[in-house]
Amino acid sequence: MVRQGVGRLYLILACLSLALHLFLVLFCLSVLQTSCLLQPTSSSSISSSLSGAAPHDRQGSSSHKPLPGHQNGVTARSAHIDHRDKASFDMAVETGKDRKLIGAGTATKMAHGHSKLEALFSHPLYNLPWPPLLEDDWLLKLKPKKKNGEDSKEEEWESDKSSEDSEWQSDSKEEGYDQANWTSSTETHPPWLSYHLGITRWELYDRKDPNVAEVIQQMATQPILSAVQKSGGTQLKLIVSFPNYGQALLKPMRQGRDAETDVNLFYFSDFERHNAEIAAFHLDRVLGFNRIPPVVGRLINVTAEIRGITTDHKLSRTFYTSPVGNVCFHGQCEYYCTTESPVCGRPQVLEVSLASMLPDLSLAPRRTWRSPWRRSYSRTKLAPWEKNPDYCVKVKETPPYSEGTRLVDFIDMVVLDFLMSNMDRHHYETFEKFGNETFLLHLDNGRAFGRHSVDEPSILVPLRMCCRIRRSTLMRLRLLSLPGHRLSDVMRESLSRDPLDTVAPLLSEPHLTALDRRLATVLQAVNSCMGHHDNVIHDDLEENAAHRNIGQ
Ligand SMILES: Nc1ncnc2c1ncn2[C@@H]1O[C@H](COP(=O)(O)OP(=O)(O)OP(=O)(O)O)[C@@H](O)[C@H]1O
Numbered sequence: 001m002v003r004q005g006v007g008r009l010y011l012i013l014a015c016l017s018l019a020l021h022l023f024l025v026l027f028c029l030s031v032l033q034t035s036c037l038l039q040p041t042s043s044s045s046i047s048s049s050l051s052g053a054a055p056h057d058r059q060g061s062s063s064h065k066p067l068p069g070h071q072n073g074v075t076a077r078s079a080h081i082d083h084r085d086k087a088s089f090d091m092a093v094e095t096g097k098d099r100k101l102i103g104a105g106t107a108t109k110m111a112h113g114h115s116k117l118e119a120l121f122s123h124p125l126y127n128l129p130w131p132p133l134l135e136d137d138w139l140l141k142l143k144p145k146k147k148n149g150e151d152s153k154e155e156e157w158e159s160d161k162s163s164e165d166s167e168w169q170s171d172s173k174e175e176g177y178d179q180a181n182w183t184s185s186t187e188t189h190p191p192w193l194s195y196h197l198g199i200t201r202w203e204l205y206d207r208k209d210p211n212v213a214e215v216i217q218q219m220a221t222q223p224i225l226s227a228v229q230k231s232g233g234t235q236l237k238l239i240v241s242f243p244n245y246g247q248a249l250l251k252p253m254r255q256g257r258d259a260e261t262d263v264n265l266f267y268f269s270d271f272e273r274h275n276a277e278i279a280a281f282h283l284d285r286v287l288g289f290n291r292i293p294p295v296v297g298r299l300i301n302v303t304a305e306i307r308g309i310t311t312d313h314k315l316s317r318t319f320y321t322s323p324v325g326n327v328c329f330h331g332q333c334e335y336y337c338t339t340e341s342p343v344c345g346r347p348q349v350l351e352v353s354l355a356s357m358l359p360d361l362s363l364a365p366r367r368t369w370r371s372p373w374r375r376s377y378s379r380t381k382l383a384p385w386e387k388n389p390d391y392c393v394k395v396k397e398t399p400p401y402s403e404g405t406r407l408v409d410f411i412d413m414v415v416l417d418f419l420m421s422n423m424d425r426h427h428y429e430t431f432e433k434f435g436n437e438t439f440l441l442h443l444d445n446g447r448a449f450g451r452h453s454v455d456e457p458s459i460l461v462p463l464r465m466c467c468r469i470r471r472s473t474l475m476r477l478r479l480l481s482l483p484g485h486r487l488s489d490v491m492r493e494s495l496s497r498d499p500l501d502t503v504a505p506l507l508s509e510p511h512l513t514a515l516d517r518r519l520a521t522v523l524q525a526v527n528s529c530m531g532h533h534d535n536v537i538h539d540d541l542e543e544n545a546a547h548r549n550i551g552q
Pocket residue numbers: 232233234235236237249272293355356357358443444445446
């Protein structure tokens with residue numbers, strides 16, 4: 001009797017356990033399904049790594065190296081740099097050497113073995129195929145070399161070592177610089193050149209391109225051979241050069257990471273933030289735009305890596321030692337370049353952001369566009385969009401916003417700016433070669449992430465007024481609002497790969513929380529649009545599919 005009773009008990013327990021397992025399996029499946037908003041398409045193969053190992057979706061290329069025949073090189077001018085005196089680097093502070101930088105090889109797993117960032121980038125919405133890339137969709141291409149006055153089929157741009165006027169010959173003789181034996185063969189190209197050659201009509205870089213990860217790694221670790229002040233703009237910034245002729249735009253840390261913008265300051269009086277430049281690059285990438293040149297943080301020694309090597313006398317003249325013994329400088333510029341607003345090392349070590357330089361303007365000219373929602377930059381005057389609630393009706397009728405994707409591209413930028421609270425988007429740039437059908441460069445993000453406690457509603461006005469948004473953007477934003485892909489979590493993880501994150505988190509928790517809060521506001525704004533307007537969604541997914549079908 002007893003044995004029979006025990007047997008029955010075991011049977012009941014076994015049934016219970018089976019039921020529990022079945023329940024768990026069903027539960028997991030339903031959770032997975034809800035986080036997957038889109039069925040994978042055949043060409044959107046999912047990569048589990050951030051490296052370039054997975055096949056990518058740019059038509060006509062499988063290794064992110066430009067295709068022969070499309071992308072065989074550029075003229076040597078692209079890497080033109082100032083010839084600089086060379087000084088020692090014995091005091092150089094190098095960071096990031098042993099860290100896994102963004103996109104580099106195997107991605108760093110989170111402590112608990114699950115990477116939300118990897119999961120996000122594996123999602124089909126982050127692996128959408130572009131329309132087929134034609135010859136004109138690449139920013140740069142090789143100049144066929146003419147031999148003896150004849151057109152040669154063989155394309156080559158290696159410098160002719162015997163030629164007197166070869167730029168490369170003189171550059172490569174500079175102490176510290178590499179010999180530049182670059183040919184049309186992609187293997188000979190430094191990573192920054194491969195990155196330049198990979199720029200297309202639709203995006204600045206391919207997230208999975210191993211060259212982009214290399215560019216970031218090199219900016220973080222290579223010796224700085226030259227540093228000169230960059231003219232233009234309002235604040236102090238330098239152009240630095242590396243041994244393989246790569247260049248970066250350096251912006252120094254000017255205030256504590258967590259210093260909130262003074263409430264009594266107009267946004268245009270705010271200092272730029274080096275961490276904002278870094279975080280903006282990560283955010284733009286996490287949003288799936290890929291329209292900000294790769295940026296990385298670094299600790300530099302201001303004496304060895306700026307003062308000691310610069311031949312910019314205007315800059316070197318502004319160095320001094322502060323009363324507490326820190327090495328400071330202020331450079332010369334329109335604003336903020338005085339002893340009242342110096343950049344100071346501690347005593348010599350300084351945090352900076354380094355943004356990879358775009359191709360030289362002589363090779364890839366850019367067009368600057370005034371934003372229709374530009375602020376008045378006056379303390380008293382209102383801008384036109386602040387006075388007219390129907391302002392967008394006019395904008396929608398005016399080229400280039402009346403055609404193609406310009407308006408939704410602009411809205412993408414508005415979403416980015418609202419999330420990071422950047423009020424300083426007075427202008428934006430595009431590559432001239434691509435005319436009106438191209439992505440917008442999201443340059444100059446130094447005034448973003450100024451305040452975490454306030455969300456600036458005026459930045460979102462174009463979205464609320466125009467009620468237009470790309471379907472792919474909206475779907476990615478919805479994905480980022482789900483717990484499994486939460487924007488603040490993926491941003492925290494992405495930023496943890498930057499070398500400066502070991503010094504202090506690049507975005508404090510209140511800034512990360514603000515991202516989630518603002519994302520919810522964007523989604524609410526779109527919902528409200530859909531409640532009141534037709535034609536809110538620009539269906540780029542369908543459009544791209546149609547293009548691909550035509551291309552097949
Ligand atoms: N990564 C880059 N590569 C090449 N050029 C760049 C890059 N970033 C910015 N620039 C160019 O340099 C100019 C000045 O840079 P940036 O806008 O960041 O400086 P700024 O001092 O903040 O300017 P402003 O005061 O006008 O806002 C930009 O308008 C842009 O044309």
